Amino acid sequence: MISKVLIAYDGSQQAERAYEFGLDMALKYGAQVIVLSVARPPEPPVNVELQAVVESATEHYHELFNELKAKAAVREIEPQFEVRVGHPAEQIVHFAEENGADVIVMGHRGESFLQRWLLGSVAKRVLSYAHCTVVVVR
Amino acid sequence: MTDTWFLATLWLGLAMLATLLSIWLRIATALSEIVVGTVAQLIIGAVISSSVLGAHEPWIKFLAGTGAIILTFLAGAELDPDVFKIKWKEATALGIAGFVAPFLGCAALAYYVLGWDVRASWLAGVALSTTSVAVVYAVMLETGLNKTIYGKVVLAGCFINDLGTVLALGLIFAPFTIRTLIFVGVSVVVFAVLPYLTPRFFKKYGNRPSELETKFLLLCLFGMGALAGWAESEAVLPAYVIGMVLAGTVGKDHVLIRRLRTVTFGLLTPFYFIRAGSFVSVPALIAGYGVFLILLFGKMATKFVAVYPVTKFYKSPGKEAMYTTLLMSTGLTFGSISALFGLSHNIIDTAQYSFLIAAVVGSAVVPTLIANAFFLPWHLLRSADQEQASASKPTGESFPLEEGESI
Numbered sequence: 001m002i003s004k005v006l007i008a009y010d011g012s013q014q015a016e017r018a019y020e021f022g023l024d025m026a027l028k029y030g031a032q033v034i035v036l037s038v039a040r041p042p043e044p045p046v047n048v049e050l051q052a053v054v055e056s057a058t059e060h061y062h063e064l065f066n067e068l069k070a071k072a073a074v075r076e077i078e079p080q081f082e083v084r085v086g087h088p089a090e091q092i093v094h095f096a097e098e099n100g101a102d103v104i105v106m107g108h109r110g111e112s113f114l115q116r117w118l119l120g121s122v123a124k125r126v127l128s129y130a131h132c133t134v135v136v137v138r
Numbered sequence: 139m140t141d142t143w144f145l146a147t148l149w150l151g152l153a154m155l156a157t158l159l160s161i162w163l164r165i166a167t168a169l170s171e172i173v174v175g176t177v178a179q180l181i182i183g184a185v186i187s188s189s190v191l192g193a194h195e196p197w198i199k200f201l202a203g204t205g206a207i208i209l210t211f212l213a214g215a216e217l218d219p220d221v222f223k224i225k226w227k228e229a230t231a232l233g234i235a236g237f238v239a240p241f242l243g244c245a246a247l248a249y250y251v252l253g254w255d256v257r258a259s260w261l262a263g264v265a266l267s268t269t270s271v272a273v274v275y276a277v278m279l280e281t282g283l284n285k286t287i288y289g290k291v292v293l294a295g296c297f298i299n300d301l302g303t304v305l306a307l308g309l310i311f312a313p314f315t316i317r318t319l320i321f322v323g324v325s326v327v328v329f330a331v332l333p334y335l336t337p338r339f340f341k342k343y344g345n346r347p348s349e350l351e352t353k354f355l356l357l358c359l360f361g362m363g364a365l366a367g368w369a370e371s372e373a374v375l376p377a378y379v380i381g382m383v384l385a386g387t388v389g390k391d392h393v394l395i396r397r398l399r400t401v402t403f404g405l406l407t408p409f410y411f412i413r414a415g416s417f418v419s420v421p422a423l424i425a426g427y428g429v430f431l432i433l434l435f436g437k438m439a440t441k442f443v444a445v446y447p448v449t450k451f452y453k454s455p456g457k458e459a460m461y462t463t464l465l466m467s468t469g470l471t472f473g474s475i476s477a478l479f480g481l482s483h484n485i486i487d488t489a490q491y492s493f494l495i496a497a498v499v500g501s502a503v504v505p506t507l508i509a510n511a512f513f514l515p516w517h518l519l520r521s522a523d524q525e526q527a528s529a530s531k532p533t534g535e536s537f538p539l540e541e542g543e544s545i
Binding site (some may be wrong): 047084 | 212215270272276280392469503504
């Protein structure tokens, strides 16, 4: 039984597809939807720039959430929206646990080799450490 | 004037390149700008001439210096004064421990092990004594500790640590003449008056298109910077303290802070960080990489030895004490400002400057890489108790992937 769907959303095309998929899944199971976006600090975080990046990302996501709300309203779903700060994989896994999500739905971005080496693949880490089912939408 | 526009185009081109690299690689813009400055100087110097970049041009020096001053002011303005008022003892203890140990330890290392002269050794101690507030703050945001008293105390401690760094930088190399006394006296009066005067002044004349607030702040920063320079001290010292004393008033005006950030990141800091990077000598760094490693190790070891016991003493929650301690790395801003101060005042030579910048960058990058590569999975793994508690819950099957396997 799926009662809570967590959709990881970063504004990319893949995330849009994951959002649509997550809404369909929630509609089918009558589940609650939580949309989580993560503001990622630069590496390494630097004075002043960090605060600026976090503020700007949070604002950006809140604007995107308005569009997502409209899409969900068509299906008569009222998602809950959240923005966290940190490494996306870590935040998605922690948030899913904290909120007792039954399934995490996320897209898979084609990260470059260097990004994977420096930060690791987000989808891979979520798959490895999530307490619940993870759906990676391609 | 045409030459100036050409040079400005070159610098802004490098700034654009650095910004794009920082976006593609998701690294800090400051780090990217330092590296771009180093590589650009290396390539342009080898192909054309080392003077092409014009890092010693007075107007480039002015823009870079202004960038350092405003960046330092903004860094100070991020302090949360309310927490500091409540938990000043803990924050001060942590800050002093975080400053004194690497300051004395790295200075001793430079003097006794590397054989640097006294002034260069003190400067090494100063450059490596700073703590990156941003790195610690990022950890706090990620773990949610920024909302706890513990998290706020650690952050306030980092500000005290950096205050120690700018005080040391501003006063150790000052000649202690009557000028120093005048500088200190005027500073104390200005720091005491500004928190009272500024909000009232802004309330009466501010919020207009003429940007009175920005002009007033720049007037204070330039004025105190000039006084610091006259007393043979360093302009970032008053800038940081002005930021701290105005944190509770100006620091909370998000619109004003954003306007200052726009001009700082858009024009000023690229000149500062690219210029700082352009003075790094790659051949010297390669030839003496052992020195860089010694400084990096010294910095991390001394910081760990001093900070970890203090965080445990103030009952830091379990793993976070270790994590926080590891991440109390050198900040790029104050580390590079200190090193550049040393180079421009002939306290250190180009090779020593290169080692210090490399150690500053290394101590900012290495802990982040360690945290990402090793700590993150540990952090994500639930404890045995949690596993047992959740065993009864119907959850999806986990299937850790093998390293190198992709999806």
